Amino acid sequence: MSTPAYDLEVLISAERIRARIAELGQEIARRQASRRLVCVGVLKGSFMFLADLVRAIPLPELEVDFIGVSSYVGTESTGVVRITHDLARSIEGEDVLLVEDIVDTGLTVRYLLDNLATRHPRSLQVAALLEKPARAKVHVPIDFRGFTIEDRFVVGYGLDFDGRLRNLPHVALLHPR
Numbered sequence: 456m457s458t459p460a461y462d463l464e465v466l467i468s469a470e471r472i473r474a475r476i477a478e479l480g481q482e483i484a485r486r487q488a489s490r491r492l493v494c495v496g497v498l499k500g501s502f503m504f505l506a507d508l509v510r511a512i513p514l515p516e517l518e519v520d521f522i523g524v525s526s527y528v529g530t531e532s533t534g535v536v537r538i539t540h541d542l543a544r545s546i547e548g549e550d551v552l553l554v555e556d557i558v559d560t561g562l563t564v565r566y567l568l569d570n571l572a573t574r575h576p577r578s579l580q581v582a583a584l585l586e587k588p589a590r591a592k593v594h595v596p597i598d599f600r601g602f603t604i605e606d607r608f609v610v611g612y613g614l615d616f617d618g619r620l621r622n623l624p625h626v627a628l629l630h631p632r
């Protein structure tokens with residue numbers, strides 16, 4: 456195995472993530488008037504957040520679906536978003552929670568909100584584990600936010616570097632050597 460060309464530094468520990476998600480889950484359930492909620496995870500980065508978040512939302516009629524979008528080439532947003540995997544079900548008349556790993560420029564969530572709105576959900580909200588406000592190019596409403604971070608490239612807890620490091624249990628800073 457070759458030595459990686461980067462060093463990793465824990466930014467948000469697994470324990471802090473767990474505690475914050477427990478709070479978010481309670482808050483989401485509290486603000487949800489109906490018992491129903493369709494949680495839509497944005498592939499691939501949100502898979503871990505989604506898995507932990509839904510377990511923290513005590514609603515009896517929660518459903519899970521996924522939407523896939525084309526991701527970054529390298530570490531910069533192109534602003535070009537393409538749906539690579541669509542929802543398996545209709546969301547017409549449903550309360551939908553879009554679950555995203557990180558809101559960076561906001562272009563991905565903006566595109567997805569506009570796209571999902573055309574399908575006439577009853578309500579449409581956003582949960583994001585991380586937000587980098589310094590990078591915002593468009594405003595997106597984040598209803599449930601895990602952590603606000605500085606303009607640094609992060610990996611782990613679902614977030615990748617060139618397809619790897621998604622399996623870290625924490626969020627880490629990646630320092631090139």
Ligand code: 5GP
Nearest residue numbers: 500532558559560561562563608609614615
């Ligand atoms: P946006 O469209 O908001 O610029 O970008 C959203 C997507 O960019 C996220 O879903 C994520 O896939 C990717 N992204 C943005 N910032 C980071 C980062 O710091 N690390 C990683 N691994 N991906 C990021």
